[in-house]
Amino acid sequence: MGRYRGPVCKLCRREGEKLFLKGERCYSAKCAMERRAYPPGEHGRSAQFRRRRESDFARQLRAKQKARRVYGVMERQFRRYYEESLRRRGLTGLNLLQVLESRLDNVIYRLGYASSRKQARVLVTHGHFNVNDRRTDVPSMLLSPGDKISVREGSRQRKHFKELRDIAAERSVPDWLRRDVESLSGEMVRLPERLEIDGNLNEQLIVEYYSRR
Numbered sequence: 001m002g003r004y005r006g007p008v009c010k011l012c013r014r015e016g017e018k019l020f021l022k023g024e025r026c027y028s029a030k031c032a033m034e035r036r037a038y039p040p041g042e043h044g045r046s047a048q049f050r051r052r053r054e055s056d057f058a059r060q061l062r063a064k065q066k067a068r069r070v071y072g073v074m075e076r077q078f079r080r081y082y083e084e085s086l087r088r089r090g091l092t093g094l095n096l097l098q099v100l101e102s103r104l105d106n107v108i109y110r111l112g113y114a115s116s117r118k119q120a121r122v123l124v125t126h127g128h129f130n131v132n133d134r135r136t137d138v139p140s141m142l143l144s145p146g147d148k149i150s151v152r153e154g155s156r157q158r159k160h161f162k163e164l165r166d167i168a169a170e171r172s173v174p175d176w177l178r179r180d181v182e183s184l185s186g187e188m189v190r191l192p193e194r195l196e197i198d199g200n201l202n203e204q205l206i207v208e209y210y211s212r213r
């Protein structure tokens with residue numbers, strides 16, 4: 001499956017806001033948005049002074065691209081998530097965000113067991129987590145309410161997981177998840193509500209983007 005392998009700070013600069021793709025670095029003075037808060041590219045610095053009215057299509061495209069970049073999903077997979085959201089009952093936009101939030105790498109990030117979704121994907125790919133007591137290495141696995149996540153016994157002696165209890169305890173967990181820091185485990189209790197998902201994502205514009213044809 002394809003992956004974006006370029007500098008992720010460029011993605012934040014392109015969207016004109018922090019997407020928090022690099023964990024703790026995004027909160028420090030080293031963040032690229034702190035030093036170069038203008039679009040990347042040869043004309044990026046001058047582009048910030050040119051104010052043009054965006055078309056409806058441009059706003060829809062930017063909303064879709066932002067969501068893709070926040071969750072680290074490529075276009076083909078993102079479209080599949082949208083089609084899955086259409087088949088579900090309820091609001092398509094909310095369904096889409098719930099699907100994205102249900103990804104295993106995102107749940108591990110929300111539980112505080114990784115500093116970013118990218119780090120969570122690496123940890124899952126290396127086989128450090130069990131889902132319902134079965135080892136999995138698929139970051140895109142979609143979880144359902146009642147699914148349980150835990151760090152594998154063979155991984156607990158690694159430096160990252162030895163230090164994780166103290167680090168994770170300082171990170172907040174949304175109400176739709178339950179976490180046990182001592183056992184390095186967690187559970188998806190229910191699907192998240194809209195107010196529990198990042199407010200800077202505009203799911204309505206994403207639905208309009210895919211509905212324009």
